[in-house]
Structure formats: C-alpha cells, structure tokens
Amino acid sequence: MYSVAEENYIKGIYHLQQKARSVSTNALAKHMNTKAASVTDMLKKLQTKKLLDYEPYYGVRLSSSGIKLALSIVRRHRLWEYFLVNSIGFGWEEVHEIAEQLEHVQHPALIEKLDIFLGRPAFDPHGDPIPDIDGKMANVHYVSLTEVEPGKQVVFAAVGLQTADLMNMLQHKGLKLGDKLKVAERFDFDQSLEVLINNKKKATLSFKLGRMILVKKPEV
Amino acid sequence: MYSVAEENYIKGIYHLQQKARSVSTNALAKHMNTKAASVTDMLKKLQTKKLLDYEPYYGVRLSSSGIKLALSIVRRHRLWEYFLVNSIGFGWEEVHEIAEQLEHVQHPALIEKLDIFLGRPAFDPHGDPIPDIDGKMANVHYVSLTEVEPGKQVVFAAVGLQTADLMNMLQHKGLKLGDKLKVAERFDFDQSLEVLINNKKKATLSFKLGRMILVKKPEV
DNA sequence: GATAAATTTTAGATTTGTCTAAAAATTCAC
C-alpha cells in the first residue's frame, strides 16, 4: 500500500500531466504546496517503486502502473464527492477538501460498494468523469444537454447516472439513447429546458435531469 | 486539530477507562499494539494538551475535554459503521477496520450531515450506542450471556468485542442482534452453554463466546 | 559561446511517532 503523501504526489503528477507531456519539479512543488527539495526526495522514492519515470533536471512522467494508481485515486475522490453532494446534501463547493481525505481510506471492497450504492455515476458534481474500476471513463467530448446552445441538433449519447429513478423518468419522457435532441427553449428562472425529440415530440426537462443527459454532435 | 495517532490514543484510553478507573501504561500499550515507551511519550504529549491527567508510574485518566473528544471519535466511528452496513451493504464483521480510518476524516459539518442522512440512529451494527453531538447516548446496562440464569428469556443486544473472528463465528452459529435467547443448559465442566435461539434452533456456545454476547431483558 | 538567471538537487536539520536497551520506580514474595 501507498502512503497518503505518495498518493497525493501521484494524483498531482497525473493532473499536471494532462496539460503538458512532462511535469517539472517546480510546477509540482507549486501544485503540492511544498518546496522543490521535498519534491525531489519524493520523486526519487516513487521512482524506486516504479510508479514514474524520473529524469533528474528534466521532469517526470507517470509509468503505466502510476497512471493506473492515479486513476484509482481519482475514482475514489470523485465517487466520494458524488456521495457528499447527492447523498448527504453538501453543496458542490464544499466537498473537495473532504474528498481529499476520504479518497485515502483503504479497503478492497469499499469503493465498489459505494459505486453500486450511488448507481455507478459517470460524472462527479463538478462534471468531471469518474473512472470505472479499470480506469476507463466517459469521453469528455460529451457535454450535458444543459450546456447545448438552443437550436443546435445533438444526439443523446450517454446517461450520467444509472439509477432506476432516472431510467424510469427517461422512459416516461420517451427518451432513449440515439435520439436526436434540439433545445427549443431554456428558461432562466429555473434553468429548465424544453426540447424537441427526433423533431417530433416536445418535452420539458428539469435542470437536474438535463445534466444527466449526455450528448454529442451528430455524425456528419 | 488532533493527529490520527493522538485520536487513537484518546479513544483507546476511553475504552479501557470503562473497565477500570485508571489506565496503566502497559495495558494501553497492549491495547494500542505498541510499546510501553511509545505510550509514555504520547501521554506526556497529550498531558500538555490538557486531554488527560497523567501521573508518572500511576496511570492515566482522561480530562473532561479528553472525554468530550473521545465521545466525538466514538460517534464518528459508530455512524460510519452504521453507514457501511445499512447503506452500502457491508457485513458487520468487515466494517470495524474501515470505520477506524473513516473516523479520522475531519470536517465541521460532515458527521452531522451523515447522521441526518442515516436517520440519527441510536445504535451501531454491533449494538453499541451512538453518542449524539453532545456526547449523550442511550444508557445500556447489558449483561453477558454467561451471567444469565438458565431458563430466562433474554434478547441479544450487543457484542462485547468487534473482531472479524467473533463476527464470523456469530454468523456461523446463526446469531444476530435482536434474537431471543434462552440458556437451556450450562455445563460446569467447561462452562459452555447450550442456548435456544428464537425458540427454534439450538446452539452450543463456549464460555469465551458467551462472554461476548451481551443481552438485555426483553421489553415487557 | 561565456556568463547571468533560473531551476533542480544535495546536504544536513526538524518533527512526529515509533523502537530498543538501560535505568528507575513500584509491587510482590517470603
């Protein structure tokens, strides 16, 4: 098992790596709120554990096992955030710090059981995709219907949540994967949407529902 | 705030204090799975934080602020256990170790929101009372099954220990909280018990096992 | 391409919590 400090470094490198190919000691030190000397020490340690490829003076990249670990930490973090907001009523602005602690709780079955309890959500409360147990996550080229410009045609590509509640509701509204959707109206008052389904049926969707409808641009 | 190690010592002293007025260094060392020298160091440290009254060579007792802290840790631990069993489907034998980690997650509103979400439960899955935010909890005067007169009907209300070993054994014998128990026979030779469970199943329990089965008189 | 500026690493110290071994205090046994 890895220490909390080690896990935090791996997660930090993972996030910085999304922007640039390789991560510098200084950038990581700033991101981790620590000093460059401390970063160097930790990189040498994580190098021996084969979690990353570290070239002194030339920055660091996660190895494949480092990426795997990072994705598992990100998974834990985002599932706990989802729980904090959608189960016990925190606002999405307060959950990050709590999830930073919860993500380090170690148990072989905990996260899988939490995932099932939550309905295997695909996105956390901030809209970030939640990696599955194999590290796969929703293609972030999807956007939720709430972010689509009125008038534009899009295709219903995925749901952001797999609860019976949501499924029943989608069925009731006559919505299924592959449907062509056009936002006819967006009301500022409650951010609800009026959509045209397959250029035929009209339906009114709440903001909360719209967020769980993930869409992509139609194939040309 | 207090470190995980500090919180664990406070919790350990609290539990040992329930049995005896004052807690010895060695008893605490055994309970904490550490060495007496380490205990002495920590006691001196917690003494300066006014969490306990420590008299060198003569043991330790929690101060009133130490008791308050202990009760808050116990509250966190038992609420998380309740969540693990009743919300996400763990068996009662596996939750103790996870709750040991979760109990140290720090946030001013977390435990109150969790408590509300769970419906403010009064007892954890092992039958132990959950302190409220002011440290108050259900007053329980359980006796162990070994002290019950043969023929009397009692109710299995709590376990005296929370090891996976014990939980597995109870599960195997088909014993769970709320069961009606009657001591059918007590053998002087090894002090083992023969009990009738819910007026149906019979089971033989060793003295050691019987001591860990805490019961109360049935409601009238 | 030499030198200055910036970055990174090394060396050595610090804090927290732990350990072993030895010394000190208490308790037990007769």
Next chain:
DNA sequence: GTGAATTTTTAGACAAATCTAAAATTTATC
C-alpha cells in the same frame, strides 16, 4: 521489610516527510 520481579520511564536511535541553505545543472541573454 528486604530482595526479586515487574512495570514504567529515560536515553538515544530511526523512518517518513518535510524544511533551509548551498551546490550543481540547465536555460536564457547578449
């Protein structure tokens, strides 16, 4: 109540993760 056994504390060391200050390396500038 004295000596032995037990318990507890002290002294000194260690591992993890951090720090500051100095040295080494890379990058930028002219």
